[in-house]
Amino acid sequence: MQPLAAIAAAVILLGIPFWLIVLTASKDQAEAFSPDLSLPTRWQLFENFGTVFQDGRMLAAFGGSVLVMVPAVLGVLILGSMAAWILGRRRSKPLAFVYALAISGIVLPPAVVTIVLLLRQLGLAGTAVGMIGVYMGMYMSTVIFFVTGFVRTIPIELEEAARVDGAPPVRVFVRIILPLLMPVLATATILICLYIWNDVFYALFVVGGRLDTLPLNLYQVASSGLYLQNWHLIFAYIMLMSLPLLIIFMVAQRKIISGITSGAVK
Template sequence: MSATASRMRRRRSLADIAQPIVTVLALVLLLGVPFWLVISTAGKSQAEALNPNLAPPSQWQLFENLAQVFTEGRMALAFGGSLLVMIPAVFGVLILGSMAAWVLARRSSRGLAVVYALAISGIVLPPAVVTIVLLLRQLGLAGTPVGMIGVYMGMYLSTVIFFVTGFVRTIPQELEEAARVDGAGPVKVFVRIILPLLMPVLATATILICLYIWNDVFYALFAVGGRLDTLPLNLFQVASAGLYLQNWHLIFAYIILMSLPLLLVFAFAQRKIISGVTSGAVK
């Protein structure tokens, strides 16, 4: 029995050692290889990057390629277009979605259950692109930032409602009742009581929606294509002609510059999300 127990302990110790090693290797393969492909290709010359591979460049020229992309690729104008669309869309969908989720979480009826099901159905039902384009034309919003903001708000309102509704149900209703006893109206209760408690889940939803909007080219192409430049739309347009034609080193350099703002936002917001969730759990 002692020999069998000793063998089982050795097997468990080997498994405990092998598990983190396998996990690290899997992360390196899944994340490190694509990341290295982007960096190495962006640092090559045009001739070396003609057939992208994992080989390092013979002479690094990453910063030169980044500078060329930024100055000649109209990135500043496209960056402004992305912010012009993303910031109002994210702000609007968070406010409207959290208010709707608060009402749906606090009131229970068959009618509101149907409304909630319809509200979150947008997560699984794809938007009808042709209908969106025709509707924007009828409203006179085709090719305008306002139309694109409305499209994004309609697309991602379901995501916010789904995230926030479950979180609101964990907030004690006694907090709202105490505020109403003190004379607070619905708007004041939402702004003073509910909204501050929603910050952790809203931060998570913000990162997801920013990621979707920042990298979107499909809907932007149909809604504002040719009239407003965003970063992915600008990359799509210039990658097929002009400066980036067959210049994979410049395309990958553009991808790096386009990804940096979201990477920085995620790096700073991640701590806030974790601290917010932890403080909420302690309370």
């Protein structure tokens, strides 16, 4: 009975909100004015998708999200995994302090005012480079936390054998360590992509008005005349915005689960 109860709870907690989004996105403006679980009189989901895509500047916003997310994710994965490799292999009190400091970003909230002022001083406020730097700084702790525990499970004899053959540290990391980190890096990739893809708060302060991302564009158009009280279009936008990450998650879910369990148990 316990597994059935857990499945029923998951269906209720996750399935009902998702079904509400689909139903509301499939209705016209009058029926969607008060979102509920009633079926639409006429299903017009794809018509609403077309309206959102054409009138909501969604393609440009999609390009802005990709422009910010891809370099930020790649940068934080590469630098974070290299730092985690060092922290996971070398044991000393100074490095233990560095590790504690590195993962403190998980629980300490970023200071938005300080970030904006610093970016203005550097001339990066309102730029994609500044936004990429902010995301890398925010989520570096997450990568280090995930990867360090995984690195400690990798036999050090693999690295020693490569060093005996004359491989430099960079080659050891690229050829030996990095391929073994793929499961945990896949997990970190999905988590960070979710954070960045859905972020509107920091994007609003750093690049608001100068670079469109999907959540920022949704926030702007939802307050304009096009989407004002048009819940069917807002929910249709949300569905389209969530679709890329949903597909990625469905494809990579096995690696995500294996990465989480490997980093936690081992």
